[in-house]
Amino acid sequence: MIRHLLYGMIATMSLTGCLSPLAMHRAVIEYDRTVNAVEAEMLLLNIGRAKQGQPRHFTAISNVAATFDFRSNAGFGSQLFAPSGPVFARNFFLFNLGATVAENPTVSIVPVQGEEFTKRILTPMDETQLDFLLAQGVEPAIVLRLMGRGLAVEAGGKRTFYLNMPHRTDEYREFRKRVLHLSALNLARHLHVGFLTFEEMWPLSLDHPMTVQAIEKGYQWSQDGERRVYLSKRIVGRLVITNYDPTSLTNEERRSLHLKAERYPRNYVLVDIRPNYPGGDYSWHGQIKLRSFNAMLEFLARGIEAEPEFDVPPDPRSGPVLRNPVKTLAIVESDTRPEGPAFAAELDGRWYAIDTRAEGQGDVQRWNREAFELMSQLYQMTVTDVAKVQGLPITIAK
Numbered sequence: 001m002i003r004h005l006l007y008g009m010i011a012t013m014s015l016t017g018c019l020s021p022l023a024m025h026r027a028v029i030e031y032d033r034t035v036n037a038v039e040a041e042m043l044l045l046n047i048g049r050a051k052q053g054q055p056r057h058f059t060a061i062s063n064v065a066a067t068f069d070f071r072s073n074a075g076f077g078s079q080l081f082a083p084s085g086p087v088f089a090r091n092f093f094l095f096n097l098g099a100t101v102a103e104n105p106t107v108s109i110v111p112v113q114g115e116e117f118t119k120r121i122l123t124p125m126d127e128t129q130l131d132f133l134l135a136q137g138v139e140p141a142i143v144l145r146l147m148g149r150g151l152a153v154e155a156g157g158k159r160t161f162y163l164n165m166p167h168r169t170d171e172y173r174e175f176r177k178r179v180l181h182l183s184a185l186n187l188a189r190h191l192h193v194g195f196l197t198f199e200e201m202w203p204l205s206l207d208h209p210m211t212v213q214a215i216e217k218g219y220q221w222s223q224d225g226e227r228r229v230y231l232s233k234r235i236v237g238r239l240v241i242t243n244y245d246p247t248s249l250t251n252e253e254r255r256s257l258h259l260k261a262e263r264y265p266r267n268y269v270l271v272d273i274r275p276n277y278p279g280g281d282y283s284w285h286g287q288i289k290l291r292s293f294n295a296m297l298e299f300l301a302r303g304i305e306a307e308p309e310f311d312v313p314p315d316p317r318s319g320p321v322l323r324n325p326v327k328t329l330a331i332v333e334s335d336t337r338p339e340g341p342a343f344a345a346e347l348d349g350r351w352y353a354i355d356t357r358a359e360g361q362g363d364v365q366r367w368n369r370e371a372f373e374l375m376s377q378l379y380q381m382t383v384t385d386v387a388k389v390q391g392l393p394i395t396i397a398k
Helices: 002-052 115-122 127-135 140-147 169-187 211-216 251-261 293-302 362-382
Strands: 058-079 092-112 148-155 158-163 192-201 220-223 229-242 268-273 284-290 331-334 344-347 350-354 392-395
Touching (some): 002 362, 115 293, 127 140, 127 229, 127 284, 127 362, 140 169, 140 293, 140 362, 158 169, 169 268, 192 251, 251 268, 350 362
Parallel strands (some): 229 268
Antiparallel strands (some): 148 158, 148 284, 220 229, 268 284, 344 350
16 A cells, blocks of 8 residues: 555656646747737837827837746655444555646736837838848848838939938939849849958058057058068958959959948948949949838838828849849738737727738738848837846736
8 A cells, every 4th residue: 555655646746746847848939929919919019109109109018027926745644444344345445646737927028118118119220230130141132122211312512312202203213223133133142242352551650659659550561463561451341232242353443442431320331233234224423311210110110001101123134133122121001910920019090910811821921921030120120138227027916
């Protein structure tokens, strides 16, 4: 009998050991899904706020702490009967085995606000963020249609700016065509995106008193083909988008391009599509101006009804493109919760979600998912480290 009791206790402890990793695994996965859903719905909610003319506001989950209580119990009892007359009753032995799991989560939420965040959400994106996203393989048309406020074209001593705003019909159409041209070059693997590098020569003589300071600032001794000694420093300059390899240019040509880019702030990206290279039939030189995260929300919100985007086919001089949907990100607004979308947010009786029926094409639906994922990544680049902000703890009892 004692042996049976020991077997029962061992089984109970084994049961608790099995429940522990299973419960923790389930909780971690569910918390991750919840945090992801909260962020996605927060983006949709702020697009709705922009649509309704309300102030934008973000709340982030900075910390999730969960305490798990695993308990097991085992009991042993007996029931004895005395013989009564000719009937003899057997004795009964009872085992009581059990295991319980209790979860007590604490979630810290932080309103993302204040001067620092406001500046970050209103400050235009810069070329480093654009380079990072394009380096991940995101299609240029998705990135530039979302991040680009417009583009400038320099030709014949004139500089013409084309806004990426549908109410400026001709300018919007020209913006779309030139962005599509960049996507066509990218699809054909003829688009080059990178920071200009060149050597900067020390302008003073080697016996100048400031030469020592130049060495301290990173200038190094070099020697040319004629064995002349000079000081130079490798410079990583501004970002450039081209239809040729910038390393094929001379050092002075790369430096000249860098100086042209330096005339504008970091949210202007230099574009140099030259003739006699792939895509050179539709050549242009200028800059793409990037906008802020807040401006992106406004652009998507106005695209729902106030300023709907329209179809713009590629320029005949461009090559084939992978996708060219009408909307940068198709957001649907409805009175009831739409069926199908993974995420939806309600604001003042109106529902906002990604339109899963956009143009009825699978590739366009994938475009929408990628564009929404890009919005999430841009939001992550914009917010501060909320884990270091004092938050409001909320204990959720289960």
